[in-house]
Amino acid sequence: MVQASDMSNAEWQMMRVIWTMKEATSSEIITAMQQKKKWSESTIKTLLRRLVQKEMLMTQKVSRHFIYRPLIVEDDAMIQMTSEVFERLCSMKKGHTVAELITDMPLSQSDIMNLQDILKQKMMTAPETIACDCLAPASCERCAE
Structure with a gap:
């Protein structure tokens, strides 16, 4: 299976351009990338080759x-990357982390309305508390609260 986490930051930037373009020749990609970054043609071609090798x-x-x-697919890659990051967090801390991200992230009114709808639905089946899944729960400050 293709793993989005296998991409470097530079490869992610390349993919963002290609996702936007849907399909493109190497020349079109080089032109677009050089408008964003001061990368040489050979660097861009190397990144393209790596992305092909990584499927x-x-x-x-x-x-x-x-x-x-x-x-x-771009959405699949973003969800995959985000899920991998959140798998590393204590379950009790995920809600706080999402709240911090939402606070700092620019969101459109339709994004906010969508989030409100999702949260309203989630509230119906949400447990009162989330169990700690830390590796050392006895030492976890949040678990002791």
């Missing part, structure tokens, strides 16, 4: 050009 991109030769298409 994040597919490439097809059409005449004298290579066309690149994403093999992983």
Whole structure:
């Protein structure tokens, strides 16, 4: 299975451009990336090659050009990455972390309305408390509260 966490930060930036473009030639990708970053053509081609090797991109030769298409959907990659980060956190601390992220993150009114709807639905089945799943619960400050 394709793992979004296998991508470096530079590869993520490349994928964001390619996800936006849907498909693009190496020349189009190079042009777009050089508008964002001061990367050399060879650096961009190296990143493209790595993304193909990691099965994040597919490439097809059409005449004298290579066309690149994403093999992983942007939303799927973002969810995968976020889930992996949250799997590392104590379950009791996830709600606080989400609240902090929401506080600091720019959100549209429709984003906020969507979150309110989700939270309203989640409230119906939410437990009163979340059990600690820390590796050392006896030493966990949150668990002692």
